[in-house]
Amino acid sequence: MDDFEELKIEVVDKKKIVRPLFRDHGHELNVTNSYLMSQGDRSKAVAADYVVATGELFLCAKRALEENRVVTIFGKGKIG
Incomplete structure (x- = not known):
């Protein structure tokens, strides 16, 4: 985008x-x-946990796009 x-x-x-x-x-x-x-x-x-999870998802997607690589999200705070 x-x-x-x-x-x-x-x-x-x-x-x-x-x-x-x-x-x-x-x-x-x-x-x-x-x-x-x-x-x-x-x-x-919405719950605060939902807001945090949405932010983490956005940041992971941003990282994947910037680094042109696959990023896997395993759960709260666990990114591969």
Whole structure:
């Protein structure tokens, strides 16, 4: 993904480029959900463990792309 503007998918000999009409960083939805939660709406709340796991998954995917290698995630904090 290139700055939330273009997504390139390459699988062996097949290539696909997706360019949405508008770039969506997700900021508006995050601000809206944070405001609703501050007003008592907990329907969008998630557990802290989920947030940590999502961050670890993102960082592992980033590492795989930057190093152009396969990264295996075995569990909490265990990366191969």
